[in-house]
Amino acid sequence: MTTAAAPQGRSAPGLDSDRFVLWVLGAAVVVPLIVFVVVPLVAILRLSFVTPDGLGLGNYVREFASPKFGRIVANSFSVSITATLITVTLAYGFAYALKRTTMPLKRTCGAIALLPLYAPSLVQALGILFLFGRNGIINRTFDLGIDIYGFWGIVIADVLYSFPHAYLILSAALAVADARLYESARMLGAGPARIFRTITLPSTRYGIISAVFVVFTIVITDFGNPMVIGADYGVLATEIYNQVSGQGRMELGAVIGVVLLIPAAIAVLVEKLVTRQHGAAIGENAQPLQLAPHAWRDRAALGFALLVCSAIAAIVLVVFIASFVTLWPYNMHLSFRHYRFEVQNGLAPLWTSIWVSLLAAGIGVVAAVAAGCLARWLKPLQANLLYFLSVLPAAVPGMVLGLGYIFAFNHPGNPLEFLYGTLLILAICNVYHYHAQGYLIATTSIGQLSRVIDETSMCLGAGRLRTLSAIILPIVAPAIVSIGVFFFVRSMVTLSAVIFLVTPATQLAAVSVLLLDDSGNSNQAAAFSVCIMLVVAAALGLFHALVWVFARRRPLP
């Protein structure tokens, strides 16, 4: 680390304005994190100590002493570790194929990989059951007697569910590289395997560790998939559901919510240990990697990518088809009858969802990129704290976060009480619910830029603000775009936290899907999900078209 030396030779006024920029940026990042992450979590933490006899450890004792607790913890960890290993390996291979080979169909494959992000969770569960259920297509056709329910069902569903999250982070990591390193290695006689092991893997370790953390926390906090496909395989997240929704015992649910924060804390420690001696991959003289065609490698990459894509697409496609069928799987005639939605507000919640998602995309980009830049300029200790705060929300199950928001913002004493019941709080809740992913995409791309870039820029007299706007942001612009897209699509479909924040006037599309499914109209729920996916696809198309137009008008440096 040589950061400390550079600014000293600079003139006093520049230093002051830089310090001011840092302070403003710091406040703009940290204050919202405290208000919208720490305060709700403290409310949950406090709740976990509330017993009928005042504050105490009673709830913890009661929960830990329950005979099944040990097994539920073990179940949670074995599902999460298995799914994490599979997902990160697959996603790394997939991102590598797309970013480091010259295979064809890259755009198509990249788009399909993101499908699970904008399919409501019900689509995933329905799709898997339509395909692999006891009465699913595969068992009906081949009479195999596959029983998908239980451990492997949860693993498969969660691999598909968390795949795009891992892919986004890993492709940000693999997108940038310094060609000179690869060239020198080749000239020194290193083979492809050795180059991969000694250059590619180490230079993407940020991304790998972030992806491991994100996937692990997504799987361990997910309760949708275990509910539908887990049968009697209990995990911590379903135990929260049992306590909170089954029995109205929020304080016991809070205890498990607190327990789930432990893996996040461990992950932060591990991350810091592994990346302690970090050197940035992208130096000040970095040359972008020129990919050369390579017949068998590109063919293998394409084969692998298509395999992954077809698994992902099959799930969504089967639900899409089923929504146009009279009565799956008994009457396969085409019909539009499921598209007459029998909910109070019809398709209106879809428009509310789009508003909320646009808001979340805007707020999310600013929050994640600002935090990513701040992390770059802070001293290690402060940076660690910021990292912890930023990724903490990933470890909080949506249900717990939603309850935390009620306790924090529905309180008459909270000056922000006016936010409760508005569209804005729904957007904010979505941003901080998925803050870790946005932050990690931002830091993965910003963190890979060499600090010498900052130092050089500052030595040449540019302040932080100018370094940021003229150098850093343009380089990471593609990552910024994908952060905005990420927050938009997640906000369109997420349910677990906002279900506690919607009001009669702020109904969301994902809630309509749940209500339809709840009242026994799963087919209408599937049809509504298809509408959501179409809107998201249209929005994404429009968005990419805009980016393309702007990129042509003012080419990026």
Next chain:
Amino acid sequence: MTKLNVLTKVLCAAALLLGSGFARAGDITAYTALEEDDVKVYLDAFAKAKPGIKVNVLRLSTGDLIARILAEKANPRHDVIWGVALTQMVDPRILEMAEPYKPAGIDQMKQQFKDPAGRWFATTGYFAGFCVNTEVLKKNNLPMPASWQDLLNPVYKGQIVMPNAASSGTGYLQVVSILQMKGEEKGWQFLKDLDKNMAQYIKSGSRPCKMAATGEFAIGVSFAFSGVKQIMEGYPIKLVIPSEGAGYEVEVSMLMKTAKNKPDSKTFFDWLLTLDAAKLYGERAEMSSVPGAKATEAILKAGLPADVSTVLYKMDFDASSKNKDRIIAEWKQKIER
């Protein structure tokens, strides 16, 4: 475009984003667990009867709704709770939020549908039923069950699903009705025997019926109306009401002490007990406490009895809510996997 025009637009956008989603004066806000399509029908009729009052409704599943009500307790946003399972509502933490009110016509209502202290009353209810997939039965050559006792037949092994009593109110209702019917000792033994045939305990009350409908399992133990819905949707389902008597639950309504619009809330509650409303209960609900409700042809055809009282097991609601914590703990220890 003038500057003022732009300003107005910006202000409108801000109002839209910050505008609270809760009721304005003249409106009332109701939290309900009634089915979405039923809510729409009831409210359309109410709007015709009392055009001056607008009812804003938040609909969630029973468990999520109770969690939300308890979490919002510091600053409740709703005027009334409308149609939520009694077993969940008699939680003292919820009852203490009630403002006693006896709607006009409540004297006609049978005792088990109202609180003597006037804190709640129930207009509708639901009861246990088995959703049996006739296609799966035929394919596996299985007999049609008629009672809880029939479900112990080893031929059904791995073909039955029922709700998890710890996470679903319907699940608890079924367990407690068996314990009350047979006495605790024999009841637990019965549940253990039933467990041998059980494929899964499902986390929601209506899902077992849906799983039977799509043919995942032969028999889904659920509540009767979810069976009726799947039949109307066209699935090969037959609704079986256990011959021992079906455990039932009533859906209660409650006025909040903190209600911001009590007069209109009371008008709404009065309407819930009118003949107009009762006619709709006959079309939409499997049982009703309001005189004048009559089941429609379609519902009878789907397998519901004309006189529901003949198939119900007379539940002791006091005992079932008082013992809830203990029974769920025991269920988790003895039965849950």
